[in-house]
Amino acid sequence: MSQVFASIDGSAAAPGVCDYAAWASQRLQAPLTLLHILDRTLYPQAGDLSGTIGLGSREHLLTELAALDQQRSKVALEEGRIILQAAQSRVQAAGITEPMLRQRHGDLIACLSELENEMRLLVIGRQGERSASTEHQVGGHLESVIRTLHKPILVAGDTFTAPQQIMLAFDGSATAHKSVEMLADSPLIKGLPCHLVMVGADSHATREQLKTAQHRLLKTASEVHLAIVAGEVEPALHAYQAEHNIDLLAMGAYGHSRIRQFFVGSTTTNLLRSSTSALLILR
Incomplete structure (x- = not known):
């Protein structure tokens, strides 16, 4: 069944996205999915660094970097889980009894494109967590999302x-x-x-x-x-x-x-x- 997708992150826009998504889900009588995407530029997946670092005397550095990557990924996943749980509580308070929670790792545009066939409507904020805090600043990804997707997009207002x-x-x-x-x-x-x-x-x-x-x-x-x-x-x-x-x-x-x-x-x-x-x- 086509769903309302709410793209959320740790930005100040997330509460408004949740509120508009809950409203749209109820109006459309469509299931709501809360989606959090781990930006791979902020949280890259661990790779094979042995060719760059070498072995021998620097093997300990390779081990430490691999452990650091693993720890950063673990922290990012936990942060995403907390963000999704907070969003879940918010939309449940607005009357959405069983929102679906999904977390993806990768590029925002690529992930949304992959999920497009499941969408009836995408709800997204003007700013993401990587955007500047300037009033009314528009997030860098938003125009790309608008140009890429072929489904209706609801850009949440500043306040619901x-x-x-x-x-x-x-x-x-x-x-x-x-x-x-x-x-x-x-x-x-x-x-x-x-x-x-x-x-x-x-x-x-x-x-x-x-x-x-x-x-x-x-x-x-x-x-x-x-x-x-x-x-x-x-x-x-x-x-x-x-x-x-x-x-x-x-x-x-x-x-x-x-x-x-x-x-x-x-x-x-x-x-x-x-x-x-x-x-x-x-x-």
């Missing part, structure tokens, strides 16, 4: 608030219409008000596109508000979101207009950095 409204950034592209279809068929937004927002010129053609999408979304959303706003994409979307107190922003990862350039280009990081709310990325 159960979403009461969702806003979908719409640009009229085939990808945008696919995003509408995905939301319309998803229990994630069932019963929630939805704002369908297009950045650009107001015209009869764009209004008709929005009305078509509105009709489709009414299958799931309690109501759908349409809006066409002018200006640059990033500030226009954030201004509308703030004005209407929207706590979940959704958008497709790829499109064919300014929103595509905005999202997959160099300003992707700016969006994630400037937003404190949760972001649902549809693929």
Whole structure:
């Protein structure tokens, strides 16, 4: 069965990831897996060092290094176990009775790619434990995760608030219409008000596109508000979101207009950095 995966580590983002993952798991009625990945660059698996160090008078050094590697790996595994247990307690308090705990050793992107077929949704934080502590800094792996995976990704907000409204950034592209279809068929937004927002010129053609999408979304959303706003994409979307107190922003990862350039280009990081709310990325 497809599951909600929560990618957690020892960072300050982990509690929010757990909370959003528990919410999504309940909304989707899908099992929740808490995933902790031991970064091999921080905790490399022990290798054969004899060719580098040599034997003879330095054999004792080889033995000591092997023992040190083994100890570091043991400590990392124990730290991961503690992180998973804390996450388990948190999601159980939120109503998830039997979360699955999984620990992997390797590269984050490679591990998530291997598990992709089991995913219905990935929940991840903006920052990992290796990221700088600067406010709104975006973790270095996040963009790579977004570009690599082909499943929806929920980037947790700074603090958890159960979403009461969702806003979908719409640009009229085939990808945008696919995003509408995905939301319309998803229990994630069932019963929630939805704002369908297009950045650009107001015209009869764009209004008709929005009305078509509105009709489709009414299958799931309690109501759908349409809006066409002018200006640059990033500030226009954030201004509308703030004005209407929207706590979940959704958008497709790829499109064919300014929103595509905005999202997959160099300003992707700016969006994630400037937003404190949760972001649902549809693929």
